[in-house]
Amino acid sequence: MTRRYCSLPRQSVPAFTPGLAAERLGALIGGRRMWVNGTVLHYCFLEADTDASVIPVPGTGETRRVPWAGAREQLDVVRECFREWQDLGIGVTFAEVSDRCEAELRIGFQLGDGSWSEVGRDALSVGAGERTMNLGWDLTEPGGRWTALHEIGHALGMRHEHQSPFAGVHWDDEAVYADLAGPPNHWSRDRTDASVLRKLDPAEANGSVWDPQSVMQFPFGPGLILEPEQYHNGLYPPGSLSPADKEFVLRWYPPADVPAPLVPFRSAPLGLGPGEQADFTVAPLETRVYRVGTFGESDCVVVVFEERGGEPRYLAGHDDGGTPHNTGLRVRLVKGRRYFVRVRLHSTWGSGETAVMCW
Known part of the structure; x- marks a missing residue:
């Protein structure tokens, strides 16, 4: 029997901060x-x-x-x-x-x-x-x-x-x-x-x-x-x-929940476990460059989507990848359009809450 196999491209090896638990x-x-x-x-x-x-x-x-x-x-x-x-x-x-x-x-x-x-x-x-x-x-x-x-x-x-x-x-x-x-x-x-x-x-x-x-x-x-x-x-x-x-x-990838509003300049706590995700919508008050990021001792990936034609299109994303810095990105948001912010938690350490904010 002829067996033809999948040949994956060579996988990149991530460089994480030394000494991670x-x-x-x-x-x-x-x-x-x-x-x-x-x-x-x-x-x-x-x-x-x-x-x-x-x-x-x-x-x-x-x-x-x-x-x-x-x-x-x-x-x-x-x-x-x-x-x-x-x-x-x-x-x-x-x-x-x-x-x-x-x-x-x-x-x-x-x-x-x-x-x-x-x-x-x-x-x-x-x-x-x-x-x-x-x-x-x-x-x-x-x-x-x-x-x-x-x-x-x-x-x-x-x-x-x-x-x-x-x-x-x-x-x-x-x-x-x-x-x-x-x-x-x-x-x-x-x-x-x-x-x-x-x-x-x-x-x-x-x-x-x-x-x-x-x-x-x-x-x-x-x-x-x-x-x-x-x-x-x-x-x-x-x-x-x-x-x-x-x-x-x-x-x-469970069936998606209804996202909560993320109001600019107001932080939203993230009560997430490893691998869990929180979803938000953003309605910008004005057209300008905003910062979207997390706070607290956590490893997260944050992705911003812009709604176009009724579906979310990828706009920007950032993964802090095990660094001691929180996830953050700068992105231009337009007044009158709707955006989605999705935050997936990799892990947390230390004490205290983690949160996300758009400002």
Whole structure:
């Protein structure tokens, strides 16, 4: 059986302040790629003639253009998979747009470049002219729908399930290297280490219990897994969203609450636990540059959205990322428009309340 695997881009390693307490560091690692709840993730399909990679032609010294555009049937599979995630009732929503400058998620279909996606908020660091996701084979073939569901899971912040430190998987490393070095993957040892053999930090895992039925779990053929013994003859997840997948995204992205007003120059206390979120609306009294920030001993991410056409559009955000400074940003707000401020707490320490304010 041919098994083509997701090849994640190399993940950046965050530089946190040395000496952070283990609990605080774990909260930062676990939440740093997750979107704030209530985000509308706009996605576009890269179809223009200018959307392509230029790659060398071996042995000729010449190059050729490989387009990123996908056929209509491919696009329809991806749309259906976005709807399947959305229909779980999660607080993050998806909206297709035609302008890639308006899209947080930009999807290409370059054949031969594998299938991969940036993980969660890492997509924001990718240039507007580049892909944040690629689907590199025919999604109408068997396993194609699993590929699209899997890559959208990455876009939501999920990691590979077989890399969970809770799995207790004992690999036959050399057999795995040999299997993935051949067709159709042709992976280097470094790529195999990064996408299969390396264990995640416990805080990065999708849950505290391994879920071999997860849509984020790769299928593996016989002889690659030595333990647990029941998978020595292969592990074949169904390729659909498991109950644990659904629980994970609903825990991070529950149905959104009605936001409270955040009145300029009045602080709003944040009675949040780690991973929890508070949502506010702001109606600016005048058009000018405002500061939006938190107070207290806490690690938070603050994101400001502007309502356009009835939906929130990302305007600015800041994550204090384990520094001793509170989250704060400067943003121009226009009188007569409505804005949303969303604050997600990573962790707190010390004593006293935390609060957010717009001034």
